[in-house]
Amino acid sequence: MSIRRLPPELVNRIAAGEVVERPASALKELVENSLDAGARQVSVRLQAGGLELIEVTDDGSGMTPDEMRLALERHATSKLSTDAIDRIESFGFRGEALPSIASVSRLTLESRPRGRDGWRIVIDHGEPGGEGPAALPPGTRIRVEGLFDKVPARRKFLRSPRAEYAACLDAIRRLAMARSDVGFTLEHDGRRILTLQAADAPTRVAELLSHELDRHGVGIECVRDGVSLSGVISLPTFNRGVADQQYLFVNSRPVKDRLLVGALRAAYRDLIARDRHPIAALFLDVPLDEVDVNVHPAKTEVRFRDPAAIRGLIVGGLRRALDEESQRSAAREQAAAPVMWTSSNSYTPEPGLSLGVPCVREEQRSFEPLTFVPQARAESAVEPVRDFPLGVARGQVAATYIVAEAEDGLIIVDQHAAHERLVLERMRAAREGGAVARQALLLPEVVELDEPDCDRLEAAAGELGGMGLDLERFGPSTMLVRAVPAALGKTDAAGLLADLAAEIAELGGPLSLRDKLDLVAATIACHGSVRAGRILSVPEMNALLREMEVTPRSGQCNHGRPTWVKLGHGEIEKLFGRK
Ligand code: ADP
Ligand code: MG
Numbered sequence: 001m002s003i004r005r006l007p008p009e010l011v012n013r014i015a016a017g018e019v020v021e022r023p024a025s026a027l028k029e030l031v032e033n034s035l036d037a038g039a040r041q042v043s044v045r046l047q048a049g050g051l052e053l054i055e056v057t058d059d060g061s062g063m064t065p066d067e068m069r070l071a072l073e074r075h076a077t078s079k080l081s082t083d084a085i086d087r088i089e090s091f092g093f094r095g096e097a098l099p100s101i102a103s104v105s106r107l108t109l110e111s112r113p114r115g116r117d118g119w120r121i122v123i124d125h126g127e128p129g130g131e132g133p134a135a136l137p138p139g140t141r142i143r144v145e146g147l148f149d150k151v152p153a154r155r156k157f158l159r160s161p162r163a164e165y166a167a168c169l170d171a172i173r174r175l176a177m178a179r180s181d182v183g184f185t186l187e188h189d190g191r192r193i194l195t196l197q198a199a200d201a202p203t204r205v206a207e208l209l210s211h212e213l214d215r216h217g218v219g220i221e222c223v224r225d226g227v228s229l230s231g232v233i234s235l236p237t238f239n240r241g242v243a244d245q246q247y248l249f250v251n252s253r254p255v256k257d258r259l260l261v262g263a264l265r266a267a268y269r270d271l272i273a274r275d276r277h278p279i280a281a282l283f284l285d286v287p288l289d290e291v292d293v294n295v296h297p298a299k300t301e302v303r304f305r306d307p308a309a310i311r312g313l314i315v316g317g318l319r320r321a322l323d324e325e326s327q328r329s330a331a332r333e334q335a336a337a338p339v340m341w342t343s344s345n346s347y348t349p350e351p352g353l354s355l356g357v358p359c360v361r362e363e364q365r366s367f368e369p370l371t372f373v374p375q376a377r378a379e380s381a382v383e384p385v386r387d388f389p390l391g392v393a394r395g396q397v398a399a400t401y402i403v404a405e406a407e408d409g410l411i412i413v414d415q416h417a418a419h420e421r422l423v424l425e426r427m428r429a430a431r432e433g434g435a436v437a438r439q440a441l442l443l444p445e446v447v448e449l450d451e452p453d454c455d456r457l458e459a460a461a462g463e464l465g466g467m468g469l470d471l472e473r474f475g476p477s478t479m480l481v482r483a484v485p486a487a488l489g490k491t492d493a494a495g496l497l498a499d500l501a502a503e504i505a506e507l508g509g510p511l512s513l514r515d516k517l518d519l520v521a522a523t524i525a526c527h528g529s530v531r532a533g534r535i536l537s538v539p540e541m542n543a544l545l546r547e548m549e550v551t552p553r554s555g556q557c558n559h560g561r562p563t564w565v566k567l568g569h570g571e572i573e574k575l576f577g578r579k
Contacts, residue, residue, distance in 0.1 A: 008074065009103065009126045011074065012074060012099045012100055012102075012103035012126060013100075013103045013104060013126075013151070019094075019096050019097055019100045019101075019298060020097075020100055020101055020104065020147070021157075021298075022050075022157075022158055022159075022164060022167060023046075023049060023050025023051055023054055023147055023158075023164045023167070023168055024050065024164065024167035024168045024170065024171045025171075025298060026050070026054055026097075026101050026105075026144055026147060027044065027046075027050055027054050027056070027168050027171050027172070028171045028175065028298075029092070029097035029098075029101065030054065030056040030097070030101075030142055030144070031044065031056055031171070031172065031175050032091035032092055032097075032175070033056075033091070033092060033097065033098075033140075033142075034056060034058035034060055034140065035060075035091055035175070035179055035182060036060075036079060036090045036091050036092050037058060037060030037061045037062070037139075037140065038060045038061050039058035039059055039060035039139065039182060040059055040182060040183065040198070041058065041059050041182065041183040041184075041185075042056065042057070042058050042182060042183070042184050042185075043056070043057045043058075043184075043185045043187075044056050044057075044172060044184070044185065044186045044187065045057075045187045045188075046165065046168055046186070046187065046188045046189070047188075047189055048161040048164075048165075048189070049160070049161035049162060049163070049164030049165035049166075049167075049168060049188075050144075050147065050164055050165065050168050051146075051147060051148075051158065051161055051164055052145065052146065053143065053144070053145050054143070054144040054147070054168075055141065055142070055143045055144070056141070056142050057139065057140070057141040057142075058139045058140050058141075059137065059138060059139040060139050060140060061113060061114075061139075062111045062112045062113035062114065062116070062138055062139055062140055063111040063113065063140065064111075064113055064116065064119075065119040065121075065131075067111075068109055068111055068119060068121050069121065071098050071109070072098050072099055072102055072107075072109065072121065072123060073099060074095065074096065074099045077092065077093060077094065077095030079092055079093050079095075089251075089288065091253065091299070093293075093294070094294075094299075101144055101147075102123040102125075102126060103125065103126040104125065104147060104148050104150070104151050104154065105125070105144045105145060105146055105147040105148070105149070106122070106123075106124045106125065106129065106144075106145045106146055107122070107123045107124075107142065107143070107144055107145075108120065108121075108122050108141075108142070108143040108145075109121045109122075109123075109140070109141075109142050110134040110136050110140065110141045110142070111136075111139070111140040111141070112134070112136055112137070112138050112139065112140075113138065114138045115138075117133060118133065118134040118135055118136045119131065119132075119133060119134055120132055120133070120134035125150055165188055168188075169186070169188075169193065170244075172184065172186050172194065173208050173247070174247055174249075174254035175254060176194070176196055176204065176208060177201075177204055177205055177208055177247050177249070177254070177281060178249050178252045178253065178254050179252065180198070180199050180200060180201045180203070180204030180205075181198050181199075182198060183196060183197050183198045184196040196208075201230075201283065202232070205231070205232060205247075205281045209232070209245065209247075209279060209281060210245070210279060212238065213232060213234060213238075213279060216234055216235045216237070216238035217232045217233065217234055217235070217238075217279075218232065218233055218234075218235060218321045218322060218325045219231075219232055219321070220232065220233060220282065220317060220318060220321055222313065222316075222317040222320075224309075224313050225309070226286075226287055226290075227284070227285065227286050227287075227290070227309070227310065227313055228284070228285045229282060229283070229284050229285075229313060229314060229317050230282075230283050230285075231280065231281045231282040231283050232280070232281055233264075233267075233278055233279070233280040233281075233282070233318060233321070233322075234278045234279040234280065235322075235325060236268055236271035236272045236278065236322065236326075236556060236560035237556065237560050237561065237562065238278075238279070239272050239273075239276040239277055239278055239279070239560060240276065240277050240278075240279060241275070241276065241277070242277060243261070243277035244277075245277075245279040245280070246261065246264060246277065246278070246279070246280045247280065247281040247282070248260045248261070248264075248280070248282050248284070249281075249282065249283045249284065250284050250285075250286060250291060250293075250302050251284075251285055251286060251288070251291065252283075253293065253299070253302075254300070255300050255301060255302055256300045256301070257300070257301050257302055258301070259304065259307055259310065259311060260282070260284070260310075260314065262311070263310075263311045263314035263315050263318075264278065264280055264282070264314065264318070266311075266315045267314065267315045267318035267319050267322065268318075268322070268560075270424060270558050271322060271326075271553070271556060271558075271560050272559070272560040273559040273560060276559075276560065282314070284310070284314070286304070286310070289305075290304060290305045290306065291303065291304050291305065292304075292305075323552060323553060326552075326553050326555045326556055386407040388406065388545065388546070388549065389406065389549055390404060390406060390411050390413070390545040390546075390548055390549055390564065391404035391405045391406030391407070391410075391411045391545065392404055392405055392406075392542060392545075393538050393541035393542045393545060396415075396535065396536055396541065397412075399534060399535055400414070400415060400416070401413060401414060401415065402415055402536070402541045402544065402545070404541070404545055406566070408568055408569055409566050409567050409568040409569050409571070409572065410566070410567040410572065411545075411564055411565070411566050411567075412564065412565050412566075412567070413544070413545065413548070413563060413564040414557070414561075414562075414563055414564065415534070415536065415541075415544065417557035417561060417562075417563045418544060418548055418554065418557070418563040418564065419544060420557055420558055421548075421551070421553065421554050421556065421557050421558060421563055422544070422547055422548065422551055422554060424558055425551045425552060425553060425554065437468065437485070437486035438468040438469075438470065438483040438484065438485060438486055439483060439484055439485075439486040440470075440482065440483045441481060441482060441483060441484065444472075444480045444481060444482045445480070445481040445493045445494075446474065446478060446479075446480060446481075447478070447479045447480075447481060447493055447494045447497050448477060448478055448494075449477060449478075449479060449497060449498060449501060450477055451476050451477050453497075453498070453501035453502075454473060454476070454477055454478070454479055454501075456501050457471055457479055457497060457500065457501050458471070458473045458479075460500075461473075464500070467485060468483065468484065468485030468486065469481070469483070469484055469485060469496075470482040470483035470484075471497075479497060481493045481497070484496075548563070548564070
């Protein structure tokens with residue numbers, strides 16, 4: 001065996017594999033360089049999704065010919081003083097992007113500092129391709145042609161021009177959101193796609209996100225211990241099938257960080273179905289020494305000094321904003337004039353309530369459906385309605401919807417959705433009150449898992465015990481389950497443990513366990529609740545309405561749909577042409 005130093009050419013190509021995966025990542029590096037150079041305007045032209053051409057032009061500081069030559073060398077950067085790796089304010093700092101891109105494409109670098117002449121250097125797949133004077137306005141223009149054309153191994157992994165274009169557009173959107181003070185244009189195959197003037201952050205975000213967020217968004221603004229979080233997130237009812245519209249920024253750097261994505265998901269737990277995703281643009285500002293950006297060659301992940309605090313701030317901040325908004329959302333979906341009602345008294349669990357007793361009342365549980373039932377029944381209007389925001393039950397329609405009369409309109413409640421929510425909130429309240437009933441297993445169940453998973457569960461055993469799940473380490477790769485939360489009934493313990501271990505591994509920290517159990521709770525709630533198709537007595541219906549009024553988050557079911565809607569008197573009058 002002989003050990004040899006790799007020639008710089010090969011080193012650059014190896015690095016290119018990390019830094020430039022596809023056109024979008026090269027584009028990102030180039031635009032970041034423009035922003036670091038103080039550009040006020042960045043113009044991007046692409047051909048064939050960037051596969052044929054990526055061109056980025058800026059009006060930033062520009063470079064002298066000597067600086068240009070240096071910039072194309074590996075580990076040459078103007079952005080990092082020797083001892084400042086822990087206080088990085090620029091996008092770039094590694095000095096790898098230009099030489100990496102130049103090693104796998106034909107790169108033309110043209111630059112002109114203010115008050116000087118322009119110069120051009122061409123590098124063709126790492127080899128000098130000539131240089132000379134160039135005519136251009138002050139700033140820098142970089143053209144990248146035929147990216148990966150001569151690197152078949154990489155070329156194979158590229159997708160269609162259309163898919164590569166989508167990734168490029170995404171990269172530009174993220175950077176444009178990160179730096180709303182800079183103007184951007186984007187052209188693809190000769191077509192103008194984006195024209196963005198410098199603006200404040202909310203305006204820029206509104207331009208780039210769904211305009212529907214004006215109506216279906218919630219503004220976020222919170223500060224804690226020098227860390228601030230701002231931005232906009234969608235109401236749970238306004239969601240998407242893919243998580244493609246989640247824009248996260250740490251100190252103005254676009255990131256795709258697992259911790260942040262996990263925190264966002266946790267904030268929506270049980271407000272949104274598991275396969276649906278909120279829209280979000282969130283800006284987190286953290287003191288520079290609290291975050292390490294040098295953990296990933298593409299700089300899209302970060303590491304926080306205190307991840308739990310960051311996660312707590314995000315989950316708490318978003319959750320609070322969503323809770324405040326939740327009572328209003330159902331009404332806002334329906335009515336032109338939003339109906340607002342909030343209840344000041346919060347829900348307190350009934351004495352003796354345990355996880356094992358879903359919130360079906362005694363009288364409800366003893367209620368057997370009749371064989372012959374009318375599809376709708378009505379009560380005469382005798383009770384005063386003004387005391388109750390959700391009104392007084394007047395009847396049931398299709399054995400599924402409760403119709404109630406409120407002082408200012410008609411309320412329709414989806415009984416299953418509403419009840420499911422109440423059950424979940426009760427279980428949660430019981431758990432927070434410490435009254436978790438557990439069911440000891442006669443024979444402890446033996447669950448085989450791999451060793452790291454067992455380690456994780458063992459470390460979390462105390463926390464899980466508090467939630468009614470008693471676990472014990474039994475061997476290197478075996479856990480014993482001694483008790484389960486009573487509400488779980490007969491459970492697939494192995495499946496539950498595997499899910500829990502995966503969740504702990506992914507997110508870490510006790511909060512994720514709570515999230516996990518909330519998900520479990522939501523599933524139980526669904527099984528424990530009043531089905532659609534079940535006839536309810538008027539007292540039962542009123543009891544449901546009263547409980548909804550005092551239960552937090554009861555305006556939405558566990559899947560994010562509204563549990564009730566309102567038809568205001570004004571709207572009824574409009575329907576009859578009286579207005
Ligand atoms: P890094 O951004 O990590 O410093 P790069 O390889 O991306 O590394 O760029 C190397 C150097 O080239 C930068 O530090 C900067 O001095 C210079 N440079 C690159 N692009 C531009 C630009 N558009 N305008 C001015 N200078 C630039
Ligand atoms: Mg750079």
